[in-house]
Amino acid sequence: MPNTWFNGKLIDGAIPLDPFDRGLTLGDGVFETIAVFNGKPAYLAAHLDRLVHGGRVLGINVPRTFIANGTGQLLAGHGRENGILRITITRGSGVRGLAGAGAAPTALITLTPWQKGTLNAPVRLATSSIRRNEHSPLSSLKTLSYAGNILAARDAAAVGADDALLLNTSGRIASSTISNLFAIWGSTLATPSSTEGVLPGIIRARILALAKIAGLAAEERPISPAELLSADAVFLTNSLRLIRPVTSLDGKPLSSSESERLRAVFDALCEDIARETGELELANL
Amino acid sequence: MPNTWFNGKLIDGAIPLDPFDRGLTLGDGVFETIAVFNGKPAYLAAHLDRLVHGGRVLGINVPRTFIANGTGQLLAGHGRENGILRITITRGSGVRGLAGAGAAPTALITLTPWQKGTLNAPVRLATSSIRRNEHSPLSSLKTLSYAGNILAARDAAAVGADDALLLNTSGRIASSTISNLFAIWGSTLATPSSTEGVLPGIIRARILALAKIAGLAAEERPISPAELLSADAVFLTNSLRLIRPVTSLDGKPLSSSESERLRAVFDALCEDIARETGELELANL
Numbered sequence: 001m002p003n004t005w006f007n008g009k010l011i012d013g014a015i016p017l018d019p020f021d022r023g024l025t026l027g028d029g030v031f032e033t034i035a036v037f038n039g040k041p042a043y044l045a046a047h048l049d050r051l052v053h054g055g056r057v058l059g060i061n062v063p064r065t066f067i068a069n070g071t072g073q074l075l076a077g078h079g080r081e082n083g084i085l086r087i088t089i090t091r092g093s094g095v096r097g098l099a100g101a102g103a104a105p106t107a108l109i110t111l112t113p114w115q116k117g118t119l120n121a122p123v124r125l126a127t128s129s130i131r132r133n134e135h136s137p138l139s140s141l142k143t144l145s146y147a148g149n150i151l152a153a154r155d156a157a158a159v160g161a162d163d164a165l166l167l168n169t170s171g172r173i174a175s176s177t178i179s180n181l182f183a184i185w186g187s188t189l190a191t192p193s194s195t196e197g198v199l200p201g202i203i204r205a206r207i208l209a210l211a212k213i214a215g216l217a218a219e220e221r222p223i224s225p226a227e228l229l230s231a232d233a234v235f236l237t238n239s240l241r242l243i244r245p246v247t248s249l250d251g252k253p254l255s256s257s258e259s260e261r262l263r264a265v266f267d268a269l270c271e272d273i274a275r276e277t278g279e280l281e282l283a284n285l
Numbered sequence: 286m287p288n289t290w291f292n293g294k295l296i297d298g299a300i301p302l303d304p305f306d307r308g309l310t311l312g313d314g315v316f317e318t319i320a321v322f323n324g325k326p327a328y329l330a331a332h333l334d335r336l337v338h339g340g341r342v343l344g345i346n347v348p349r350t351f352i353a354n355g356t357g358q359l360l361a362g363h364g365r366e367n368g369i370l371r372i373t374i375t376r377g378s379g380v381r382g383l384a385g386a387g388a389a390p391t392a393l394i395t396l397t398p399w400q401k402g403t404l405n406a407p408v409r410l411a412t413s414s415i416r417r418n419e420h421s422p423l424s425s426l427k428t429l430s431y432a433g434n435i436l437a438a439r440d441a442a443a444v445g446a447d448d449a450l451l452l453n454t455s456g457r458i459a460s461s462t463i464s465n466l467f468a469i470w471g472s473t474l475a476t477p478s479s480t481e482g483v484l485p486g487i488i489r490a491r492i493l494a495l496a497k498i499a500g501l502a503a504e505e506r507p508i509s510p511a512e513l514l515s516a517d518a519v520f521l522t523n524s525l526r527l528i529r530p531v532t533s534l535d536g537k538p539l540s541s542s543e544s545e546r547l548r549a550v551f552d553a554l555c556e557d558i559a560r561e562t563g564e565l566e567l568a569n570l
Binding site: 004006011013014015016017018019020021023024025026027028031057058059086088090097098099108110129130131133135136137138141143144145146147148149150151153154156157169177178 | 289291296298299300301302303304305306308309310311312313316342343344371373375382383384393395414415416418420421422423426428429430431432433434435436438439441442454462463
């Protein structure tokens with residue numbers, strides 16, 4: 001079955017892209033990555049909402065229904081598989097000049113197989129010298145302009161870490177390159193406020209809503225790097241890996257993996273997802 | 286004649302792109318735009334040097350000779366036209382994960398017709414709320430991740446300006462979204478230092494080298510926004526528009542257009558380019 005949907009058509013292999021498409025030439029667009037469990041995308045509506053919002057900030061009119069139908073067409077041929085949907089919307093090809101309006105947006109959806117073992121896998125973090133700019137509207141959007149995150153992730157890999165911890169320009173915690181960050185102290189769970197230069201993650205929002213079920217009070221607030229070292233558990237969240245315990249920060253061990261409270265949060269999230277997609281077969285994920 | 290060269294082949298119309306190409310999905314690559322006068326690219330070697338350097342920082346092995354040959358193949362069919370070359374190099378399609386190495390890089394070169402009247406056209410600037418991060422290695426690279434510049438350019442257009450003035454995180458002058466900035470006070474010409482969050486422009490470097498011919502002392506130094514208002518002339522430089530006088534900043538008029546010293550700088554630059562490409566027929570540009 002084709003694994004690509006491009007501007008309304010299912011395709012195998014390469015896509016016929018205009019060489020002046022601003023997604024390719026300028027990183028001018030937005031994207032979403034969505035976990036598919038049992039053939040069903042998790043939190044699809046929330047992802048589409050964020051896609052439309054990001055497009056609006058950039059002045060790109062995201063065709064929500066067209067995209068929603070596209071995900072359905074692509075998934076229809078793949079039964080009850082687990083996988084990863086990636087939706088990419090660009091401004092399309094346009095006239096020269098950064099402020100140009102572009103023609104019709106380009107819409108691309110791909111489906112790739114689930115990567116076993118990525119869910120809940122522990123993470124060693126290394127603090128990056130790349131900062132997230134909490135004063136820029138871009139820091140809360142999932143745009144195609146990811147070079148900063150790529151550079152930070154490569155730097156982290158070079159020192160043997162799994163991901164980079166990104167601070168904002170004020171030196172407080174923002175996120176990792178691909179995940180929101182949470183920490184637990186006692187019976188309180190906290191994550192950096194939305195004004196700290198973080199992407200408003202779909203799983204982040206679910207965790208804040210579900211914390212009470214796991215017996216925790218939840219808060220959004222500024223967090224300093226030093227505070228993390230005193231946490232009972234530190235963990236990362238995103239749509240593809242859900243919850244990952246952070247086991248070390250810049251080589252200093254954290255005891256996140258042993259936290260019963262963190263396991264309770266993970267269980268609550270899995271139940272929440274199962275309501276949309278059916279039971280998660282954790283052994284297969 | 287084809288206006289596109291893609292991975293070694295001349296092409297008309299769409300390019301067959303892997304839907305997982307990281308240039309499209311993550312803005313993961315570098316680019317150059319190069320003016321072509323009389324069928325010859327201006328400062329091609331310097332542009333290729335910058336492309337290779339940017340690739341090296343991102344960990345992308347830019348195939349310099351392959352690209353240089355590509356520009357020759359593309360231009361060969363177009364005689365002595367004026368035009369715009371755009372070279373785009375991406376990391377290629379790769380495995381999931383931001384730090385991934387990617388397969389072979391993707392190489393794209395396009396040639397578009399010269400846009401008459403863009404050379405030396407005056408510019409009204411509006412100060413942007415988007416800042417350039419002088420602490421990030423990315424601020425000195427021409428990566429495909431241009432969303433910040435796009436947002437700033439759109440904000441400027443929304444208030445009736447032609448381009449945005451970008452400050453760095455310290456509040457000093459960096460550049461515009463597509464150009465370096467210079468100012469003239471008396472017989473001294475200055476541009477923000479390379480550590481201020483600016484792209485090391487090819488024309489910027491030529492202007493610094495040619496200033497003496499125009500009877501000016503040249504310096505790179507930090508510049509505050511307030512200083513600009515006292516300048517005899519403020520101007521922008523880039524590879525496609527060469528030198529453009531700034532006629533107003535946030536609505537306050539500047540007298541750049543009347544500056545004889547600025548005209549002397551422009552004349553010196555045109556002579557420099559003519560040595561590579563033949564006489565510039567300014568009436569046609």
